[in-house]
Amino acid sequence: xxxxxxxxxxxxxxxxxxxxxxxxxxxxxxxxxxxxxxxxxxxxxxxxxxxxxxxxxxxxxxxxxxxxxxxxxxxxxxxxxxxxxxxxxxxxxxxxxxxxxxxxxxxxxxxxxxxxxxxxxxxxxxxxxxxxxxxxxxxxxxxxxxxxxxxxxxxxxxxxxxxxxxxxxxxxxxxxxxxxxxxxxxxxxxxxxxxxxxxxxxxxxxxxxxxxxxxxxxxxxxxxxxxxxxxxxxxxxxxxxxxx
Amino acid sequence: xxxxxxxxxxxxxxxxxxxxxxxxxxxxxxxxxxxxxxxxxxxxxxxxxxxxxxxxxxxxxxxxxxxxxxxxxxxxxxxxxxxxxxxxxxxxxxxxxxxxxxxxxxxxxxxxxxxxxxxxxxxxxxxxxxxxxxxxxxxxxxxxxxxxxxxxxxxxxxxxxxxxxxxxxxxxxxxxxx
Ligand code: SF4
Ligand code: SF4
Ligand code: FES
Numbered sequence: 001x002x003x004x005x006x007x008x009x010x011x012x013x014x015x016x017x018x019x020x021x022x023x024x025x026x027x028x029x030x031x032x033x034x035x036x037x038x039x040x041x042x043x044x045x046x047x048x049x050x051x052x053x054x055x056x057x058x059x060x061x062x063x064x065x066x067x068x069x070x071x072x073x074x075x076x077x078x079x080x081x082x083x084x085x086x087x088x089x090x091x092x093x094x095x096x097x098x099x100x101x102x103x104x105x106x107x108x109x110x111x112x113x114x115x116x117x118x119x120x121x122x123x124x125x126x127x128x129x130x131x132x133x134x135x136x137x138x139x140x141x142x143x144x145x146x147x148x149x150x151x152x153x154x155x156x157x158x159x160x161x162x163x164x165x166x167x168x169x170x171x172x173x174x175x176x177x178x179x180x181x182x183x184x185x186x187x188x189x190x191x192x193x194x195x196x197x198x199x200x201x202x203x204x205x206x207x208x209x210x211x212x213x214x215x216x217x218x219x220x221x222x223x224x225x226x227x228x229x230x231x232x233x234x235x236x237x238x239x240x241x242x243x244x
Numbered sequence: 245x246x247x248x249x250x251x252x253x254x255x256x257x258x259x260x261x262x263x264x265x266x267x268x269x270x271x272x273x274x275x276x277x278x279x280x281x282x283x284x285x286x287x288x289x290x291x292x293x294x295x296x297x298x299x300x301x302x303x304x305x306x307x308x309x310x311x312x313x314x315x316x317x318x319x320x321x322x323x324x325x326x327x328x329x330x331x332x333x334x335x336x337x338x339x340x341x342x343x344x345x346x347x348x349x350x351x352x353x354x355x356x357x358x359x360x361x362x363x364x365x366x367x368x369x370x371x372x373x374x375x376x377x378x379x380x381x382x383x384x385x386x387x388x389x390x391x392x393x394x395x396x397x398x399x400x401x402x403x404x405x406x407x408x409x410x411x412x413x414x415x416x417x418x419x420x421x422x
Contacts, residue, residue, distance in 0.1 A: 101328055111421075122378070127332075127337070
């Protein structure tokens with residue numbers, strides 16, 4: 001595969017055409033903030049936090065879904081991008097009901113971490129305090145849509161890794177919400193295997209284990225890499241390994 | 245003349261003020277640096293004029309809070325959102341999914357031990373705004389102290405620079421959100 005060379009933040013870097021700007025940036029120690037991206041899941045470019053400037057392109061592009069091209073000149077941290085990222089976090093904060101002090105994910109939350117990263121002092125857009133729902137019908141887990149930022153990690157892990165496709169996004173625009181099956185209570189879902197992968201990949205306190213109280217819900221996402229790697233290398237199927 | 249410091253308690257649990265008291269022996273140093281002209285821990289009835297720094301705890305949750313917020317703004321040089329409820333609404337804003345009527349019914353009827361009646365006159369209970377909101381949605385705010393509550397160290401650092409007329413630049417360890 002051809003090696004492509006390009007510049008990210010004045011640093012010469014190289015990679016292949018199957019790689020994304022985000023992957024190559026991270027390999028070279030350039031940090032771009034992300035939220036919907038998770039190593040092991042397909043990228044969908046939903047949160048727009050990883051937007052970068054590409055010379056010659058009229059629009060900003062998400063680093064997580066943009067493939068390398070020879071000679072690209074990319075900037076990841078301009079004053080404009082910093083401003084946009086801060087605004088995105090402010091809108092995420094105002095469009096949900098985030099009461100961190102009493103949230104299961106307080107101090108272990110990717111949205112909170114991002115708020116520090118972008119230097120959020122306060123939210124300049126008015127808080128909307130939308131009426132969201134909570135579903136505690138599952139025997140082990142709860143979804144609290146007040147804290148959901150619609151990153152769709154739960155949807156993707158359930159579909160791509162567990163193969164159950166319990167979750168989906170219903171509605172449009174600001175009215176979007178995560179639903180189980182055809183908008184049935186999670187506890188009555190016939191597809192959910194209760195594997196808990198969605199809970200572990202959720203970046204906020206929207207999905208959590210029953211019994212977790214304030215600040216107790218720590219998410220672990222490393223498992224995903226192990227599963228995806230093992231699957232790609234077919235480590236779990238002795239017959240297939242033998243054939244190869 | 246010493247800088248004039250005020251602290252105000254709006255829609256919060258007083259936890260931020262407790263954290264203020266946690267400054268312990270530094271309060272003695274503070275007392276020598278500033279004049280505390282208004283505070284829930286001082287016996288002063290009306291918010292005075294010409295205040296240099298005002299720390300405001302709590303969300304703006306009642307009509308009285310809203311009036312107080314604008315009075316504070318008119319009479320203070322620096323207004324500080326003191327803690328998460330003032331900054332984001334936080335716990336106080338958890339009531340926002342219900343209407344004031346629903347809340348009063350819950351408190352005075354459903355949970356009443358005896359004589360379940362919603363007070364009809366707002367003489368004894370504060371008149372709730374439709375939603376509890378952060379302070380900066382009502383008045384301009386000059387600095388924000390995050391945390392539920394902010395730590396005593398953080399309050400000390402912020403107040404120390406504010407009374408010298410500087411907006412505090414808090415070290416990153418104090419950066420929080422929510
Ligand atoms: S999900 Fe994160 S940002 Fe939202 S309330 Fe919980 S800790 Fe705060
Ligand atoms: S429930 Fe969690 S993982 Fe799913 S979309 Fe919402 S924030 Fe993302
Ligand atoms: S991480 Fe790229 S758009 Fe969300």
